[in-house]
Amino acid sequence: MLRYTMKRVLTGVLSLFVLATVTFFLVRLIPGSPFQRGGVSSQVVEAVEEEYGLNEPMLDQYLTYMGSLLRGDMGISYQDPGTEVAEIIGRAWPITASLGITALAAAMILGTALGVIRAVAENRALREIISAGSMLAAGIPSFAAAILLMLLFSVKLRMLPASGLLSPVHYILPTAALSLYPAAVISRLTGNTLRAELQKDYVLFARAKGLGKWRTIFTHALKNAYLPVLSYAGPASASLLTGSFVIESIFTIPGLGREFVSSVTNRDYTLILGLTVFMGTVVIAVNLLTDLLCAWLDPRMRRAYREEDV
Amino acid sequence: MNAGRHMRHQLKKYIGGSRMAEAGCIIMGIWILLAAAVPLLWPWSYSEQNAQICNQASSLIHWFGTDRFGRDLFARVWYGAGISLVIGIASALINGLLGVLCGAAAGYAGKWADMLLMRAADIISSIPSMLYVILLTLVMGAGIPSIIAGLCVSGWIDMARIVRVEIRRMRDMDYAHAARMEGTAPMRILLRHLLPNAAGPILVNLIFLIPQAVFTEAFLSFLGVGLEAPAASLGTIIQEARSQMMLYPSQMVYPLAVLCVMILALNMVGTAVEDRIGDRREETE
Numbered sequence: 001m002l003r004y005t006m007k008r009v010l011t012g013v014l015s016l017f018v019l020a021t022v023t024f025f026l027v028r029l030i031p032g033s034p035f036q037r038g039g040v041s042s043q044v045v046e047a048v049e050e051e052y053g054l055n056e057p058m059l060d061q062y063l064t065y066m067g068s069l070l071r072g073d074m075g076i077s078y079q080d081p082g083t084e085v086a087e088i089i090g091r092a093w094p095i096t097a098s099l100g101i102t103a104l105a106a107a108m109i110l111g112t113a114l115g116v117i118r119a120v121a122e123n124r125a126l127r128e129i130i131s132a133g134s135m136l137a138a139g140i141p142s143f144a145a146a147i148l149l150m151l152l153f154s155v156k157l158r159m160l161p162a163s164g165l166l167s168p169v170h171y172i173l174p175t176a177a178l179s180l181y182p183a184a185v186i187s188r189l190t191g192n193t194l195r196a197e198l199q200k201d202y203v204l205f206a207r208a209k210g211l212g213k214w215r216t217i218f219t220h221a222l223k224n225a226y227l228p229v230l231s232y233a234g235p236a237s238a239s240l241l242t243g244s245f246v247i248e249s250i251f252t253i254p255g256l257g258r259e260f261v262s263s264v265t266n267r268d269y270t271l272i273l274g275l276t277v278f279m280g281t282v283v284i285a286v287n288l289l290t291d292l293l294c295a296w297l298d299p300r301m302r303r304a305y306r307e308e309d310v
Numbered sequence: 311m312n313a314g315r316h317m318r319h320q321l322k323k324y325i326g327g328s329r330m331a332e333a334g335c336i337i338m339g340i341w342i343l344l345a346a347a348v349p350l351l352w353p354w355s356y357s358e359q360n361a362q363i364c365n366q367a368s369s370l371i372h373w374f375g376t377d378r379f380g381r382d383l384f385a386r387v388w389y390g391a392g393i394s395l396v397i398g399i400a401s402a403l404i405n406g407l408l409g410v411l412c413g414a415a416a417g418y419a420g421k422w423a424d425m426l427l428m429r430a431a432d433i434i435s436s437i438p439s440m441l442y443v444i445l446l447t448l449v450m451g452a453g454i455p456s457i458i459a460g461l462c463v464s465g466w467i468d469m470a471r472i473v474r475v476e477i478r479r480m481r482d483m484d485y486a487h488a489a490r491m492e493g494t495a496p497m498r499i500l501l502r503h504l505l506p507n508a509a510g511p512i513l514v515n516l517i518f519l520i521p522q523a524v525f526t527e528a529f530l531s532f533l534g535v536g537l538e539a540p541a542a543s544l545g546t547i548i549q550e551a552r553s554q555m556m557l558y559p560s561q562m563v564y565p566l567a568v569l570c571v572m573i574l575a576l577n578m579v580g581t582a583v584e585d586r587i588g589d590r591r592e593e594t595e
Contacts, residue, residue: 015433023441029449135581139574141525143532144548144566151559245444246529261533264444276441 001302005292012284019280020069020273024062027269034078034267052078065273074274079266085274088259093278095165096248096255100240102171103178108233111183115190116217119198130187137184143246146177150250163252174251178244182236186229193225227298234290241286242279328586334578341572345392354382356389357540365558374564377547378554386547387565391572393543397454397527401461402519408462409469410505410512416470417477418500428474431467443526444535452538457530461523469515476508510587517580521573528569544569 035048049055053064068075074085118130140148153173154162161170197203198221206216245257252258256275263271295302349356354372360380368375374383416427443460450456480486481504489499505512524544530536531545542550544565551561 011429011432014429018433023445026445026449030445031448031451135577136574139521139577140570141528141573143529144570147548147552147555147562147566151555151562155556155559245533249533260441261444264448264535272445279441 001295004295005288008288008291012288015284016277016280020066020277021062023273023276024065025058027267027272028058030264030267032267034269069277074277075270077268077271079263079268079271085270088271089256089274089278092254092256092259095253096257097241099165099171099174099178099253099255100237100242103175104182104233104237104240106175107179107182107186107236110179111186112190112222112229114183114187115194116222118187118191119194120213120217131191134184134187137180138188140180142177142181142244143250145180146174146247146250149173149177165251165253174247174253177247177250178240182233182240185232185236189229189232190222190225193228194221197221197225223297227294230297231290231294234287234293235283237290238283238286242282328582330578331582331586334575334582337571337575338579341391341568341575342395344388345395348385348388349392352382352385352388354385356381356385356542358382365554365561367560375558375560377550377561378558383547383561383564386542387544387568390542390544390547390565391568393454393537393541394524394527394545394569394572397457397461397543398520398524401458401465401523402516404458404462405465405519405523406469406512406516408466409515410473412466413470413473414477414500414505417474418481418496418504420478420481424474427470431470434464435467443530444533447530447535452536454537454541457527457536460530461526465519465523469512469519472511472515473505473508476511477504480504480507510583514580514584514587517576517583521576521580524569524573524576544572 033045033049033054035045046055053061065075074089077083077085077088080088114130114134118127121127121130137145150162150173153160160173162173164170165174194217198217200221203216203221206220207213211219242256245261247253248255248257249261256279259271260275260279262268263275358381360376363372363376363380364378366372366376366380372382372384374387377383377386412427412431416424442463443457446460446463447456450459477500486499486503489503490496494502527536527543528545528548531543532549534549537543537546539546547565548562548569551558551565555562
């Protein structure tokens with residue numbers, strides 16, 4: 001297990017290195033300079049580029065950047081002179097993360113509840129409604145859901161605020177838009193695996209020795225049925241924690257996703273790179289933690305990892 | 311050809327009899343027909359502007375109304391649906407092919423080829439893919455090829471993983487050994503014996519790749535890094551309607567509805583086929 005973890009950490013570091021390298025050269029291939037503005041003469045642009053070392057050979061720039069990145073220095077934003085990239089991330093991430101965690105919690109609770117109901121309900125119509133509903137929810141792109149929710153609740157009914165994240169009420173619409181898809185997937189996964197799990201002998205045994213229906217489901221069957229859900233929720237939470245570009249831009253939430261979109265339009269090289277490396281780190285770390293958690297919960301998976309090492 | 315007949319047979323086996331799959335296929339058929347026929351036969355063009363008829367509501371002449379430049383929305387929506395479908399299907403096919411090739415190579419060759427390909431897949435998949443799609447479309451310039459290229463950076467990985475597992479599972483089965491002992495070339499074993507047996511999971515993944523690509527493309531165009539005017543996909547049309555969604559919500563609702571139904575229909579087919587395969591697995595186990 002330790003060897004597996006080490007290997008994964010190593011792969012993760014390697015991934016980040018590749019990510020930083022590719023992004024470094026890719027952003028410099030985007031046409032346009034970070035300092036090109038309407039009405040700014042080319043001499044001024046050149047002078048500023050020189051100040052930031054952008055006229056040096058590409059390889060030198062790359063080595064300088066990677067050197068400072070290794071020391072944990074992500075540089076200074078080009079658009080917001082004097083502001084460090086780390087500072088911008090430090091400002092934007094708590095916003096994105098709080099929204100992401102809320103959405104994840106909502107998706108897990110709602111998805112699990114609906115999945116359990118779908119697996120145990122005797123009523124066929126109820127099962128069909130849940131399964132059709134989850135398919136419908138999975139079919140609507142998140143931005144479409146966000147716009148429809150906004151049109152309905154903010155424009156037509158004027159019940160909920162449409163932008164910003166000032167109070168808990170502001171969280172409702174973006175959370176709903178963000179959690180709709182994962183909730184649908186989780187309910188489908190929970191429903192399918194739990195239904196299969198309930199056919200197994202140990203469930204029958206637990207019921208036969210007098211354990212209540214719901215106790216059996218929650219203490220025995222759900223625990224086993226939850227692994228596929230967890231291995232889905234890991235990557236899903238990684239993407240929620242790094243922010244949804246569209247949801248943040250629709251609801252004007254100043255999180256990571258919005259920073260990224262504006263950094264790309266501004267050709268803010270250091271900020272693009274800093275954000276990419278940061279998001280990459282979060283994604284890799286969360287995925288690793290999920291896999292370790294699954295291995296910890298399921299001895300069979302632990303054995304598979306050990307065999308893979310050989 | 312044999313493979314073609316095999317595929318058709320597989321399709322019938324997976325789709326025939328499931329009402330959900332049939333409904334999905336019928337909707338997709340109608341959608342493809344409309345996307346192909348409306349731009350050709352409809353009296354209004356998707357790009358012609360007319361200042362006299364801006365922002366009209368639905369009428370018998372303009373079924374979905376007109377946008378703020380006086381362009382007929384019915385023509386635009388179906389033209390956009392066609393573009394979305396072309397991007398979705400093309401990138402799904404490329405990703406599918408890449409994934410099957412890489413997965414089969416990794417699964418059958420094993421050892422270092424497996425290691426190399428799967429580590430590469432790990433690295434690519436740990437990168438937030440949306441970042442790459444956005445950067446790539448900016449570098450290559452707006453247009454259909456750059457969107458497809460962006461979608462193909464990481465889209466093949468799931469397919470490669472699935473195919474690799476299937477091939478590894480079957481590589482050591484008796485019939486594969488038998489073929490090997492007969493002296494059949496490895497390539498032939500892979501193509502004739504192993505891959506056809508993995509057709510089910512490949513098919514499911516391929517079907518799900520299309521809505522994913524349509525989804526991502528709509529999202530990109532919505533962010534404004536997708537296509538360049540006058541070309542328009544459903545995402546572009548939704549984006550254009552956004553600035554006046556308070557006044558004319560219907561301009562947004564029509565393309566949204568067409569997009570959602572399209573993705574839903576594809577998901578229905580995929581889910582039905584997936585369930586069918588799941589059931590068959592349970593039977594054989």
